[in-house]
Amino acid sequence: MLDKNQIAQRIAKEVRDGYYVNLGIGIPTLVANYVRDDIEVEFQSENGVLGMGPFPFEGEEDADIINAGKQTITTLPGASFFDSAMSFGMIRGQHVDLTILGAMEVSENGDIANWKIPGKMVKGMGGAMDLVASADNIIVAMMHTNRAGASKVLKQCSLPLTGVGCVKKIVTNLAVMEVTNDGFKLLERAPGVTVEAIKQATDGHLIIEGEIPEMSF
């Protein structure tokens, strides 16, 4: 079973040379720490920066330079700042190559829910609805089950949707899955996790073809 950092590490393998990547809050943010050194990648944050670097050294924080998680950041050579309309122009216009975000639920047709629990939690969708409606390449990073142990990998989402039919790949603490026309295709198991355990934790239709390899990092 993977921890959050290992989920991020596995997702980092999906990041290719020359990609512009938008990272959501939470596990996705950690992905930046694991991207290979020998490829060139630029991180976009929807509040208006491209070419994000690491956190600043203590004492060098600037209230005017933050990411979408409101964290103080730095920029790398080649960075640029821009307004919100242009930022979502990059996203809606499909100039961002890969979007990695968290989810509360994903359904077998690629629907995603991650912004609202009616009567309980209403933080808002932020940029997530624009991102999932526009991106061609969306990877969800999440735990396979919620705190109560219920599957988040579902036949149908029960929570209000963020987007429909948009998720392409899911990386959880248990497995890597691809969203296909026929359901969740199991691609990889987390080290030490059996296919049976993944099946148990999955509510939606899981396609298991042949030997399912263990993840490598």
Add this chain to the structure above:
Amino acid sequence: MLDKNQIAQRIAKEVRDGYYVNLGIGIPTLVANYVRDDIEVEFQSENGVLGMGPFPFEGEEDADIINAGKQTITTLPGASFFDSAMSFGMIRGQHVDLTILGAMEVSENGDIANWKIPGKMVKGMGGAMDLVASADNIIVAMMHTNRAGASKVLKQCSLPLTGVGCVKKIVTNLAVMEVTNDGFKLLERAPGVTVEAIKQATDGHLIIEGEIPEMSF
């Protein structure tokens, strides 16, 4: 009867303190020369500049600083450059207070034609269609009749339209007219020009109420 410079001079009286003004090619361009010194006005050119100044001194022309007539220009303190989408955002969003442009024909309901003579001249509308469709305050500067002596102040335009029901005021070599719901209301005569002469040169419905004063400049 006014010459082109006098038409421009008369129109300059319509320019108020604090106005952003877009000047079309031809007579309208001359208006800038006659605006009172004691009011503050900024000229916008739709190719992407606000705060246009006079032509440059010889030897100081810059190919990268031109107006919509492709003429070399200068800028005044407070000027800014911007892209075409933003420029038409200013126009469409009604941030420009006054638009002055030339016309081949104007009709009594405020239609204007100034971009095409089928089979003969097709230069294109440039920014004129955006300007007339968006501006609240449009003044047409033109000769009252064409070279063949036919009226350009018509019941109905015969040429392809640039915009419908948009012209508010017309200043010609003969008269100042307001476009009202009932037709062209004659406001002023050019010095030495009789009401009868204006009537003769006008094809559309001309409203003459009371004594029509001579223009002052």
Add this chain to the structure above:
Amino acid sequence: MITKKVADVSSALKGVDSGMTFMFGGFGLSGIPENAIAELVRLNINKLTCISNNAGVDDFGLGLLLHQHQIKKMISSYVGENAEFERQMLSGELEVELIPQGTLAERCRAAQAGFPAFYTPAGYGTEVAQGKESREFNGKMHILEYAFDADFAFVKAWKGDTAGNLIFKGTARNFNPNMCGAAKITVAEVEELVPAGELDPNEIHMPGIFIQRIFQGVNYEKRIEQRTVRQRN
């Protein structure tokens, strides 16, 4: 040159009233019009509709207006990190319309640039699309979204000149340029106000034509919401 300079925040906010719709620039607490918000708190007008990406935190930003119950309705994309907001929303005291962030930005830009409506894919198939027209373009579903209609836009810039030209800094830019000219009156507050002619015309982010009033702001706190740092090794 048309001057937009006003003496202070109180002249800049002349005409604001209860029941009005306001836009506020800023993302989180970054780039928010701190002076305008402080003045609205002082004026204590209420029943406001506020268009802003976020709703501040409990004791800063729009949280200050929430605290005094000045806000009737919030139009935002993300409203977490604010306990008082959540309380007012869940109790029904506060009306909340949540919309996708890109749609929020573009509805501002549409108002600025005179577009009444546009089609976007964001939100199709979700609650956001309820009651809205939808339509297929290029094999993909889109929904029709409308330009905002606001009375005042309050924006904050880094530098400005007396002609109203603005330059923003870093990610404090965010929604600020998109809101300029998107309301009947746009009020800009700046950290540094210079005479017209001092800013390079080529480096201006928002031309003064979009701004009606500009003033030199004071006492910027520029609070950091999430101070994240790395250690020097």
Add this chain to the structure above:
Amino acid sequence: MITKKVADVSSALKGVDSGMTFMFGGFGLSGIPENAIAELVRLNINKLTCISNNAGVDDFGLGLLLHQHQIKKMISSYVGENAEFERQMLSGELEVELIPQGTLAERCRAAQAGFPAFYTPAGYGTEVAQGKESREFNGKMHILEYAFDADFAFVKAWKGDTAGNLIFKGTARNFNPNMCGAAKITVAEVEELVPAGELDPNEIHMPGIFIQRIFQGVNYEKRIEQRTVRQRN
């Protein structure tokens, strides 16, 4: 940092072919991609659809492509000042679609920003509206206009860096930023190409994400169409 730098104009134009749709930045002869145009003349591909505000003059700009009959169709707002253009248009050799300048700019920007369509008042009640949907918003008629779909966009900037970031100069900016990212491949040529990190991130007009290839241009003529001056007294 993702590098966009290519060696020269010939690498930058790899993949262009007859029958394609191209966008060209520039207003009149100001800010036109002179190097890309020269290379297209050299390649002599034809049946091109060209989206450009103007069509150059007889012996410069897109006039050079017209001269070789490389252009099948022009989509422009203003095509005066070009005798060969007028001849080809009136004889029917050249297809011409004239559209309002603001609509032209926004159809580029829509393609860049992923909007399939938008409503604008420009052209309502005119030939331009023929065959187009119209609709009333706020008591005013508008027509529905669509994003462009182009294969290459050729833009010209003043300065650029190896990450593809661009800064334009003066009114040579015009359509260039709006066309960045509005075609499948955007090729930027610049007067001065610097290493990434040399341009201030706050002063960049178009971020490199919108540009696929950038190269250092050569031999800019920057011809002036209407040299107007005043005398020193």
